[in-house]
Amino acid sequence: MAASETTKLTKVSEQLCFGGKQIRFKHPSSVLHCEMQFSVFLPPQADNARVPALYWLSGLTCTDENFSSKAGAQRIAAELGIALIIPDTSPRGDGVPDDDNGAYDFGLGAGFYVNATREPFARHYQMYDYIVSELPAQVEAELPLSDKRSISGHSMGGHGALVIGLRNSQRYRSISAFSPIGNPVNCPWGIKAFTGYLGEDKSQWQQYDASVLLAEAQKPLPILVDQGSADSFYPEQLRTDSLIAAAKQSGAPAQIRLQQGYDHSYYFIASFIEQHLKFHAGYLLG
Amino acid sequence: MAASETTKLTKVSEQLCFGGKQIRFKHPSSVLHCEMQFSVFLPPQADNARVPALYWLSGLTCTDENFSSKAGAQRIAAELGIALIIPDTSPRGDGVPDDDNGAYDFGLGAGFYVNATREPFARHYQMYDYIVSELPAQVEAELPLSDKRSISGHSMGGHGALVIGLRNSQRYRSISAFSPIGNPVNCPWGIKAFTGYLGEDKSQWQQYDASVLLAEAQKPLPILVDQGSADSFYPEQLRTDSLIAAAKQSGAPAQIRLQQGYDHSYYFIASFIEQHLKFHAGYLLG
Numbered sequence: 001m002a003a004s005e006t007t008k009l010t011k012v013s014e015q016l017c018f019g020g021k022q023i024r025f026k027h028p029s030s031v032l033h034c035e036m037q038f039s040v041f042l043p044p045q046a047d048n049a050r051v052p053a054l055y056w057l058s059g060l061t062c063t064d065e066n067f068s069s070k071a072g073a074q075r076i077a078a079e080l081g082i083a084l085i086i087p088d089t090s091p092r093g094d095g096v097p098d099d100d101n102g103a104y105d106f107g108l109g110a111g112f113y114v115n116a117t118r119e120p121f122a123r124h125y126q127m128y129d130y131i132v133s134e135l136p137a138q139v140e141a142e143l144p145l146s147d148k149r150s151i152s153g154h155s156m157g158g159h160g161a162l163v164i165g166l167r168n169s170q171r172y173r174s175i176s177a178f179s180p181i182g183n184p185v186n187c188p189w190g191i192k193a194f195t196g197y198l199g200e201d202k203s204q205w206q207q208y209d210a211s212v213l214l215a216e217a218q219k220p221l222p223i224l225v226d227q228g229s230a231d232s233f234y235p236e237q238l239r240t241d242s243l244i245a246a247a248k249q250s251g252a253p254a255q256i257r258l259q260q261g262y263d264h265s266y267y268f269i270a271s272f273i274e275q276h277l278k279f280h281a282g283y284l285l286g
Numbered sequence: 287m288a289a290s291e292t293t294k295l296t297k298v299s300e301q302l303c304f305g306g307k308q309i310r311f312k313h314p315s316s317v318l319h320c321e322m323q324f325s326v327f328l329p330p331q332a333d334n335a336r337v338p339a340l341y342w343l344s345g346l347t348c349t350d351e352n353f354s355s356k357a358g359a360q361r362i363a364a365e366l367g368i369a370l371i372i373p374d375t376s377p378r379g380d381g382v383p384d385d386d387n388g389a390y391d392f393g394l395g396a397g398f399y400v401n402a403t404r405e406p407f408a409r410h411y412q413m414y415d416y417i418v419s420e421l422p423a424q425v426e427a428e429l430p431l432s433d434k435r436s437i438s439g440h441s442m443g444g445h446g447a448l449v450i451g452l453r454n455s456q457r458y459r460s461i462s463a464f465s466p467i468g469n470p471v472n473c474p475w476g477i478k479a480f481t482g483y484l485g486e487d488k489s490q491w492q493q494y495d496a497s498v499l500l501a502e503a504q505k506p507l508p509i510l511v512d513q514g515s516a517d518s519f520y521p522e523q524l525r526t527d528s529l530i531a532a533a534k535q536s537g538a539p540a541q542i543r544l545q546q547g548y549d550h551s552y553y554f555i556a557s558f559i560e561q562h563l564k565f566h567a568g569y570l571l572g
Contacts, residue, residue: 016516017553069552072358230302266355267303 009142012037018078019044022068031126031134034093038086038135039064040143041074045081050146052173052284053083053139054277057131057153057160059179060189061109062089067154070266076277082284083145087135089156091124099196105189106196112184113160114208116197125197128208132164132171150280152176154269155233159184162210162223162243169221173283176224176276178269179231183211183242211239214254215246223247223254224279226272228262295428298323304364305330308354317412317420320379324372324421325350326429327360331367336432338459338570339369339425340563343417343439343446345465346475347395348375353440356552362563368570369431373421375442377410385482391475392482398470399446400494402483411483414494418450418457436566438462440555441519445470448496448509448529455507459569462510462562464555465517469497469528497525500540501532509533509540510565512558514548 012024020043029036045051054077056067064086067073077084090096090111097120099107116125139145150173153161158180165175184190185205194205206212214220227240235241240256247254262268298310306329315322331337340363342353350372353359363370376382376397383406385393402411425431436459439447444466451461470476471491480491492498500506513526521527526542533540548554 015549015551015553016514016547016557018557022553070355072361072556074553074556075358228302261302263301265301267301267308267360270358270361271302271304 007142008138017041017074020046020074020078022074024064027138029091029130029134031130032091033124034091034096036088036092036130037064038088039068040086040139041068041077041084042143043078043081043083046083046144050144051081051083052148052150053085053145054280054284055085055087055131055149055151055161057087057113057151057157058089059153059155059157060089061104062157063109064088066266070270071273072270073273073277076274080277080281080285082277082281083143085135085139087131090127096124097121106193110156110193112156112193112197112208113163114194114197117204118197118199121197127160128164131160132168148173148284150174150176150284152276152280153180154178155264156181156189158225159210163208163213165221165223166210166213166217167207169219172221174222174280176279178226178272179228179234179238179264180210180225180243181238183209183239185209185212186242187237187239189237211242211246214243214252215249217250217252220250220252220254222279222283223252224276225254225256226259226276227257228264228268229258229260230262231264233264293428294424303327303360306332306360306364308360310350313424315377315416315420317416318377319410320377320382322374322378322416323350324374325354326372326425327354327363327370328429329364329367329369332369332430336430337367337369338434338436339371339431340566340570341371341373341417341435341437341447343373343399343437343443344375345439345441345443346375347390348443349395350374352552356556357559358556359559359563362560366563366567366571368563368567369429371421371425373417376413382410383407392479396442396479398442398479398483398494399449400480400483403490404483404485407483413446414450417446418454434459434570436460436462436570438562438566439466440464441550442467442475444511445496449494449499451507451509452496452499452503453493455505458507460508460566462565464512464558465514465519465524465550466496466511466529467524469495469525471495471498472528473523473525475523497528497532500529500538501535503536503538506536506538506540508565508569509538510562511540511542512545512562513543514550514554515544515546516548517550519550
């Protein structure tokens, strides 16, 4: 196919960072029916070769900018030769429905990485398909990326990373998460979001619950999870206990660590992102 | 003196970061006649000993939060055992006058680290004295800090770091700056600010101009400056050329480096903050 038929990414900005390129793109998403922005960090190694990519899924209220500016991940990604792909957390734009009351935990900024089936959300809120299929196809067609992928995220994005990685073990090499919503079918955030996007039939919720998926996993990918003990959302919203029990049940190769004294913020993520990137590098490189 | 007479710092928040403490304080400033907030990073070493401190002065529009969340400095500060003291960029609060038109480059968020003499700014805009005297006295009285200090900053804060370090060589060990406003008496930002805070008499401006001070310096402190070549404010506002000429004139021990392709953002700062911290460590430690 000619480049003119496939080129859909428009560069919004590009900044040098640790010798690599921090780039913001916009593109029309046919899955989400809106224009989306996302950020990419291309390490210096991408000047001469296709590099593997870590997808980072952000949490409630975030855009692609939070992780880009606060996690300090570019330093290690530049050293290791791993690209970072940092999508937005929901569809955006004038035609995209939001929560009726503008809540922070539903609607814009809170797509929960599911394919919504309930109206009026079903047309736009298809974040699962966007992350699993459309975005990787687009960036791998237009950027110097190999087809080696790992996935990570924080809070709602940690939930997304676990669910997407567990359901698509052939597409990813490894999974990690910070403070993930580990059992959304049993916590207030998850119940609200799944009811709104998927409806009352709880059997439809199971496919998006990391603890359910992990308990039943046959050959799950390597998993690393970090949870701060001083996180104000732990344990009620995050249900790390369910995730630990699920890993035991399936015997999955999951390290789930409680980090004493850390909270839910990017100061926690910044403190451990190097360990997460090196964990993924073990599966993405060589 | 009893603690009750000297304790003025109130903790607003505290978060664990790289094993150290990222803390936000508020305190009444008798120099600025308002309540001020600032942030501190205490490395793990401060649990058992008094540690030296790097003061970081931020640029136009910033508060203490920009450097705290975006520079990634805590990682290296924790490794080296250096505290970070991160003040706000101007007086704040209801009684503090702002620019009549709310400009970003004068008034709130734009104190320029001078002692204003012109009304209505003179009562509150005394950032030079706040940074040189009041803030260090307060933090050294209440936090586990030694009296070893270095100073750094970005843009307007790079100007502040150079001016304060050059005029107070007995109080600091080393100076560094990212993208400093290197010759404010000759650039639009500086002319506007100095006219507004100091009045039309340009002889009063010289004491706040890094190029003037550096050219005349007898025994200046060690200086490291990084300037990005893709910075949209370079060269017109930043006048790095003047700073280089001044260093040559006085024979000062100043490294002034042009970093190819980097811009004015925190992605630039993050890329080189490790080198700056290690530069200061050479003078603060041992």
